Each structure stands twice: as structure tokens, then as C-alpha cells.
Amino acid sequence: MSPLANPLPDAEAQCRQLADLIRPYLHRNPALIGIYSGGAWIAERLKELLDLPEEIGLIDVSFYRDDFAEKGLHPQVKPTDIPFEIEGRHLILVDDVLYTGRTTRAAMNELFDYGRPASVSMAVLADRGRRELPIGATYCVWDIDLSDGQNLVLSRDDDGQLAWRLENV
């Protein structure tokens, strides 16, 4: 784990690195599915960088979260939109930060309600460790160790540029 770089790394450059990691596997004709909202932005970027002809899928895991009993329903749920058949496909789930693994668990449960993919792998810009489930990233460009009180947030400005922000919670 690298100590926190200051300033934070360039998220756009990291997207290009992530695309380079995925490129050798394009012969499997993978389909991208971005998890709202950060993962959806990155998946869009990957589609451009890898020159993929197919629309990306978008997934909102709010209906599959395991903390519904404590936190209730997220106030802003976005419709999941998977514009291709996932049966038999190699899927790449895309998210900005991999942390406890609970979001990934929820996303996988949702995906399997659409069919049986050939495989599911995971692409993230940042992995901050401290997993609570046996889940790992297949493609990751940045390992980072943060304390529980810190939140790594990806944002997108009006020009569509992605950037990292560190918040104290």
C-alpha cells in the first residue's frame, strides 16, 4: 500500500492505465457494466479509450444493498440499464473505489437476475483494502490505504473531466 500521494493522482491518467490493463483481454469480447455513479463515468471513458462498439451497461445496486434495514432506501435511485444479453458473456464490472466489497456483492446479485454470465471480473481505479467479503479487483491501478474516517470520492466536472477528492466523514 502506498502512502497517500499529495496532490491526489490524475483520475484521467488512471483511466488510461486501466484501459491498458484491460486491452489484452479484448479478444474475449467483454461487456462493461458501470456501477453508479463513479463506475458509470469510468465505464464510459473505458468504452471510448478501448474503442468498444457496444453500449455500456449501468447498474444501481440500491435495491440489493445489505444495509437497507439500517439506512433505508437511497434517496436517489437510478434505473439499472443493461442494453445487452448477459447470458454467456464475459462481464467487467467497473467501479471507482473498491473498499468493503459489499457494493460489488450487491451488483453481482443484481447481475445474476439478468442471466448467467460466462465470467464476471472487476475493474477499479482505486483499491483501499479493508475488505469485509472475499472479493478482489481483477484490474486496478491504485492501491491506497486510508483511515476509516476518510472517503475517496470521484467527481466529474461540467466538462466531463474526472478528478479525485478526499473527504473526512
Next chain:
Amino acid sequence: MYNPQLNQDGELTHLLSIEGLPQRILTQILDTAESFMEVSARDVKKVPLLRGKSVFNLFFENSTRTRTTFEIAAKRLSADVINLDINKSSASKGETLLDTIDNLVAMHANLFVVRHASSGAPYLIAEHLQRIGRNDVHVVNAGDGRHAHPTQGLLDMYTIRHYKKDFTQLRVAIVGDILHSRVARSDIHALTTLGVPEVRAIGPETLLPKHLDKLGVHVFHDMAEGLKDCDVVIMLRLQNERMNGALLPSAGEYFRHYGLTPQKLALAKPDAIVMHPGPMNRGVEIHSAVADGPQAVILPQVTFGIAVRMAVMSIVAGN
């Protein structure tokens, strides 16, 4: 102001009436319903949100559509659904409403969907649950007397937003027996809260409540005048049971004046949509050519109703 539908954080914990709910909550419900529309289009039409929860449908008054759509909605949320046929149950043996509720709470009910002929019955239940300290049990009003039918109001708003996108440019007419209609009341509150600038009520004087103008509603007794340039026409069922009194001369007479025919609909905007909460009385309040015509969105309303009820149940159950 104390609102029994909201918790201390201002979140929706029961849905009893649209009156008094802020715009942000109505919008949250409509937005969430949009996501549930996608769930209903999948092969596996189910999400695990209410898995392990028990939803009790308490219908003290008959209903097919509303009860069925609530049941489908709860099942698509993975809840266990128990339908109580009240006519055959303890209520007819003299048990009070709140004793019935206490017994169902003892069976670990998590959510009650209540339809009752008496206005205010769902409020009574919600207040009782609060009194006995059961903030984890929720109430959704599925129609109480003449008072409110909030999920119908919300599915009507969903329908309007789906076809017309922006509430703030619309002219909406509600036609028929507004006096006895809980749907009309819920629609009027929802339309005003969502910023519709012109809400019209059209009907004979005997079927319009007094003081509609205080709700900001424009009153018309003439269909031709009232329908002119409307974007949305909401027809109400003429409740046969109201015909016994001196309110109306006959169904035929009513149809001549207030039945929606293609000729009358032509006075509204060309792209106006026609809605009806069902069940329809063809030839009484609506002509078949309109009910089955290209401007009718009456069946989409039913489909949207499932998504809206999924949204309402999952929001209240989480708060």
C-alpha cells in the same frame, strides 16, 4: 407542523395522504418508481429489498385493481403478502379495528396496506402504532372514505410526468364526481404541490365540493369550456351508488353533459392524454372510442401503479 407520515428526520414512514407532503418526497417517490419500472421489465421481476418482511393487505372495502397491484408490488419486493378478507374475518364478529391491528402486529406484520370506508382509518392505525411504540411498522393508505387515495394520486402524477415531462407548463382537468372522489382530492394536492399552474374541476354543481377555489382549482360546469386547451384530462368514475340520491337525473343525462366523447376531447390540446383510475363505466363517463383511442393512457396507468407502489412500500419500510 406535526405530520404523522414523517419521522423526526422528515422522512416518509407512513403514506396516509398527499396533503402536507413536501415536493421533494413526491419527486423522490416518482424517481424511485422509474427505477422499479426497469425491474418489472426483467425476466426475474424481483428485487430482495423487503425479503423476510410481511405485508398485510387489509381491505375493509372491496377492490380488485388496487389490492392486486399492491400484492404484485410487494411480491416483486420479495415480501410475504397476506391478504385478509375482512368481510369473513373477526371484524364481522365484532373485533375493533385496533384489536385486529394488535393481533397482526403480534404476528410480526411489518407493513399494513389499508383500505377502509371510513375517512381517517389509516391515520388511526398509524397513531396507534406510534402510541404502542412500534415505529418499525408502517401504514400505506390504499383509499379511505372520501378522504384520500395517495398511491392513485402518485401513479397519476407518474403517468403525467411520463407523457408530459414538465409539470410547470400544464393545464389539467379533472372531470366528474369530485365530491365523492378520494382520487380527485389526492390528485389536486399532488398537482398543486408539483407546480401545475392550472388545475380545473369540471362537473355538475351537485357533484363538486364547495370551496374548491380555496385549493386553487378553477371550477367549470360546462365541458366545452373546461376542456379547452387542456394537456391532461382525468376522468372519474361516476359512482353508481351515488345515483340513488337527488344528485343526478340519470346516467344518460350525465353522459350527454359530462361523458367524454371524441367530439368533446377534440376541444383539448391535440396531444392531450386521457386518464381514468378505473373501473370505467363505458357510456356513462367515457365513450368507448375515447377509452380505446390513441389518447387514452388508462392501461399504462395500471402498469405504472405497480412501480409506484413498489417505490412507496420500499421507501416507508426503510424509514
